[in-house]
Amino acid sequence: QSAPTQPASVSGSPGQSITISCTGTSSDVGAYKYYVSWYQQHPGKVPKLLIYNANSRPSGVSDRFSGSKSGNTASLTISGLQPDDEADYYCLSLTASNTLLFGAGTKLTVL
Amino acid sequence: QITLKESGPTQVKRTQTLTLTCTFSGFSLSMDGMGVGWVRQPPGKALEWLALIYWDDNKVYSPSLKNRLTVTKDTSRNQVVLTMTNMDPVDTATYYCAHRDFGEYFFHYWGQGTLVTVSS
Numbered sequence: 320q321s322a323p324t325q326p327a328s329v330s331g332s333p334g335q336s337i338t339i340s341c342t343g344t345s346s347d348v349g350a351y352k353y354y355v356s357w358y359q360q361h362p363g364k365v366p367k368l369l370i371y372n373a374n375s376r377p378s379g380v381s382d383r384f385s386g387s388k389s390g391n392t393a394s395l396t397i398s399g400l401q402p403d404d405e406a407d408y409y410c411l412s413l414t415a416s417n418t419l420l421f422g423a424g425t426k427l428t429v430l
Numbered sequence: 431q432i433t434l435k436e437s438g439p440t441q442v443k444r445t446q447t448l449t450l451t452c453t454f455s456g457f458s459l460s461m462d463g464m465g466v467g468w469v470r471q472p473p474g475k476a477l478e479w480l481a482l483i484y485w486d487d488n489k490v491y492s493p494s495l496k497n498r499l500t501v502t503k504d505t506s507r508n509q510v511v512l513t514m515t516n517m518d519p520v521d522t523a524t525y526y527c528a529h530r531d532f533g534e535y536f537f538h539y540w541g542q543g544t545l546v547t548v549s550s
Contacts, residue, residue, distance in 0.1 A: 356536035
């Protein structure tokens with residue numbers, strides 16, 4: 320079972336928008352319509368839930384973060400980039416076997 | 431308010447068995463739909479999901495580690511225990527436990543994590 324593919328790194332300037340993809344298979348990312356979540360992790364910190372059920376935001380998470388999903392690919396979009404957005408980002412999906420699977424992770428650099 | 435905290439040894443030797451305890455508050459594992467998951471992260475590497483135990487004692491394990499993992503719960507103590515056998519230096523990682531709510535397949539609440547180093 321391979322980790323869904325995420326770009327190793329993405330970058331953007333303050334104020335810009337970026338999108339991070341999470342591409343898997345019909346057995347993981349594509350197995351269910353909604354069961355993908357996204358996490359932000361700053362160095363040395365605990366992962367923080369940003370998006371759940373593909374496109375829902377928990378209370379307290381900025382609306383600059385949005386999620387979408389189509390087939391075997393989920394995406395996280397961050398608009399209006401801020402310096403504090405510089406972090407690692409991970410997708411998590413429920414697989415067809417009802418196990419969970421993290422993506423490979425993406426390092427976001429805010430230039 | 432939901433909180434979780436991992437505890438256990440900071441160092442184990444190769445081939446030994448690791449036992450970690452997750453002590454939580456703010457929910458009960460006797461409540462329908464509740465669950466506690468385990469996630470680990472080797473230094474500088476990606477998150478890896480390990481296991482999930484549900485309120486009804488159903489357990490799900492990572493396919494790649496299934497033969498080495500056991501997760502149990504003690505509802506009266508609000509604790510979940512993860513054991514991993516035959517530890518190897520590649521298992522050096524920060525181990526997290528996290529809360530799973532009814533019908534959810536994501537983790538909103540996480541413990542602070544505990545770093546376990548495996549020496550050869």
